[in-house]
Amino acid sequence: MRFTKGHGTHNDFVLVADTRGDLDLTPEQVRRLTDRRGGIGGDGVIRLAPTAAMARAGETIADDVLAEEPAAIWFMDYRNADGSVAEMCGNGVRVFTAFAEALGLATLDGGAELALGTRAGVKRVRKETGPDGAPWYAVDMGRWLLPGGPDAEAAGADAAVAVHGWAAPRPALSVDLGNPHTVVALGSTAELDALDLTRAPQVAPHPPHGTNVELVVPLGESAGGDGTVTGRVRMRVHERGVGETQSCGTGAVAAALAVRTWAAAGGRPPVDTWFVEVPGGLLRVRALPGGRAELAGPAELVFSGEVRV
């Protein structure tokens, strides 16, 4: 099988082009591909397949994708390293887009946009120049939700998280980005650095389909030369189906939106642009009108080859 290895802020993936849509990847094959000793290694596998083929294979969301956006002819079939299927991957969408460009299946130059299908619906991607001068990809992530509703929004919490080594669980906020997240605030970066995330944090009430857990430290807000206020957050993440990763795009969006929600609950005016520092790099999150969010960051393809699965 031909593959390409890529990453977005060191959240790394094995990418497979299945342009005919006839590849049936089993969970066991995904685990072998992502194995860092016996395989290629990665936090997940991304299969690029025709949206129409996904629909034919019974993925009903693919029908909705094509009804909403007929131009979304390619679909990101995302699997976690443990072989489980995930609805969405924010870093993955950017790396998928770079992969589609490299395959000649998409052109984003001159302001063009790529619409693609995911299990969390249509995502739209455009290219820009990042703060480091490298190409960045900005993804309209669609609508975000607080599953706990207005009560959770006012209280800033609807769950509790216990990390290995903590004396007691701490309050946390659930955020839905198409996939589930639970965000906990910490008091200092020293505390963040010292966390033991080798074991999965315990979340109560137990989310029926599991959750990704973001541990965040708000680093404050500052005004730029043009008066625009931006916020900064540092984060570590324990991903569902993987373990601790160097970055999580949907997690970065959840983290920024949780910090924004906590600020609003404290009576502070909402800040719409956030930079999220993750162990693997820097991401930008924007709260868009209509309850939508945008994620921007880099995407790199590292090498390609052939593997037996």
Ligand SMILES: N[C@@H](CCC[C@H](N)C(=O)O)C(=O)O
């Ligand atoms: N790393 C991804 C999220 C991948 C899926 C996640 N582990 C889940 O099971 O929901 C990202 O960048 O968003």
